[in-house]
Amino acid sequence: MSAATGPARTGARGSTREDRAGRRADRSARRRTIGTAFVYTTLVVIAVVYIYPFLVQVATSFKSEAEAVGSPLSLVPGTWTTAAYQELFLRSDFPVWFRNSVVITILVTVGRVFINSLAGYALARLSFRGRGVVFALLVAVMAVPGVVLLIPKFLVLNQLGIYNTFLALIVPLMADAAGIFIMKNFFESIPRSVEEAARIDGAGPFRTYWWIVLPMATPALVTLVILSFQGSWNELSHFIVAAQDPALSPLTKGVAQLASGGLGQGSQFPLKLGAAALMTIPVAVLFFVFQRRIMNVTTGAVKE
Incomplete structure (x- = not known):
């Protein structure tokens, strides 16, 4: 049992x-x-x-x-x-505002991508005296609120004789510290052996940057394009101090005047919100088109 x-x-x-x-x-x-x-x-x-x-x-x-x-x-x-x-x-002047914003945004975006990537590559790879000081100043500029620089911007633009022109709206926005910082960090993640192989083949610094390193930085470039497009498209404070001619007003400035009631009588809610809705379309389309390309990876590296 x-x-x-x-x-x-x-x-x-x-x-x-x-x-x-x-x-x-x-x-x-x-x-x-x-x-x-x-x-x-x-x-x-x-x-x-x-x-x-x-x-x-x-x-x-x-x-x-x-x-x-x-x-x-x-x-x-x-x-x-x-x-x-x-x-x-x-x-209304909405078509003029839209045209001005398109011109300014395209030129600023192209300029920022080129200048920021070039400066970022120089800080990441080129050895020159004072590189550490330049990078420290770059980080310090990122800590300064943009509103503090409005009056100096106006004085500089006025002194250069380009106040109230398209140059005043575009040139000061064609480089920014944050974009240089992003590109510098990304270039530092690319193996140096890629550039060493290019130098052995006789490529100079700019040719190495343009033909070898820059195509490998596509994720950072796409991120920079989106940030530059969005930043310049939505910029307002700089445009207020850079020009007063109504013919030079971009969308942000025109819509701000519209929202403050400066272009008509009554509440005009449909008019104001319609302008704001149209203004958001380009940025939304750009983001949804390129969002899958934003990644922090390096492609095309050679084996060590």
Whole structure:
């Protein structure tokens, strides 16, 4: 009898241990499911909080003036109308503002990408006296609030004789400390053996930078393009001190005047929000097109 009951007890104990392990696995799976559901719920709530004002902005731009004042938070206009957009394009300076912003943003973005990458490569790879001091000054400039530099900018532009011109709007924005810092750090992550091989083949510093290193910095360049485009497209304070001619006003300055009521009477909510909605489209399109290219990796490196 004892010999017969021994294996049965052992089997029962083994079955009990398996049951306990199974229950622990079930509880762990339930906790993971609850945690995942909580995370996604939180993300959805945050997304709604951020997206809802933009949806209100777009919906209000298609409302009439009376409806925009009466039900400002409604997401579905009672009567759809494009009167605000017709007013913007046919009876305002919005096309001029848009053209100016496109010209300024393209030139500034191209200039920033070239100058910042060139300066970043020099600080990362070239040995020259005072390189450490230059980098320290670069970091110090990043710590200075931009508003502190507005009056010096005005004085310099006025002294150079380019105040109230396109040059004043474009040239001071064609380099920034943050962009140089980004490119310097990325260039330092590229193996030096790549450049050494190029020098053995007779390439000089600029040729090595332009043909060898720069194509390998595509992720950093894409990031710099997005930041430069967004920064110059949304810039306002510099444009205020650089020019006063209405014909030189970019979108930010024109929309700011529109929002302050300087271009008409009444609330003009559909007109103001329609202009703001149109202003966000280029930056959003650029970001969604290039977002997959933003990564902190180095491609094309040779084996050591």
